[in-house]
Amino acid sequence: MAELLRKTFERAVKLLAAKPRSVAELRERLLRGRNTDEEVVETVISRLREYGYLNDEHFAFCYASYKVKQKPVGRRRLERDLKLKKVENSVANEALEMVYAETSEEQLIDEAIAKRLRIRGKPKNRAEAKSLFDHLLRRGFAFELVSDRVRSLVSTDYTED
Numbered sequence: 001m002a003e004l005l006r007k008t009f010e011r012a013v014k015l016l017a018a019k020p021r022s023v024a025e026l027r028e029r030l031l032r033g034r035n036t037d038e039e040v041v042e043t044v045i046s047r048l049r050e051y052g053y054l055n056d057e058h059f060a061f062c063y064a065s066y067k068v069k070q071k072p073v074g075r076r077r078l079e080r081d082l083k084l085k086k087v088e089n090s091v092a093n094e095a096l097e098m099v100y101a102e103t104s105e106e107q108l109i110d111e112a113i114a115k116r117l118r119i120r121g122k123p124k125n126r127a128e129a130k131s132l133f134d135h136l137l138r139r140g141f142a143f144e145l146v147s148d149r150v151r152s153l154v155s156t157d158y159t160e161d
Contacts, residue, residue: 008044011033012045020059022056023049059085074142077139078099
């Protein structure tokens with residue numbers, strides 16, 4: 001049992017060294033391994049929490065902050081990403097509140113639009129406006145916010161395509 005605990009602990013540390021993970025993600029990865037059981041995995045996880053190596057609140061905030069700084073993304077996209085990382089909804093929402101308190105979603109969508117305009121220029125027709133609209137939705141911004149920003153950006157006097 002002691003040998004199994006040691007090996008599972010070493011595996012957990014290697015997994016965390018490779019990249020940060022949520023508690024649920026790490027638990028799932030450790031249980032996939034052979035020669036382990038739930039009791040050993042739970043012991044390892046509680047010890048890692050004790051040492052401060054495993055903290056979902058810190059993980060969620062750091063992950064969301066990094067993503068927002070890397071590329072302007074909306075709240076919906078980050079919510080989905082954190083859900084895929086198996087972070088609890090309450091923890092994810094708290095982290096997102098802190099991240100979007102630092103940089104508002106409105107500011108981020110303006111950055112995303114500015115970058116897109118530098119690359120492709122202002123939309124000249126309905127198809128280009130729809131392309132920008134779809135791009136912003138994929139980045140995770142709220143429909144209403146995207147709609148307002150795109151509508152204020154494009155004039156309705158362009159030719160129909």
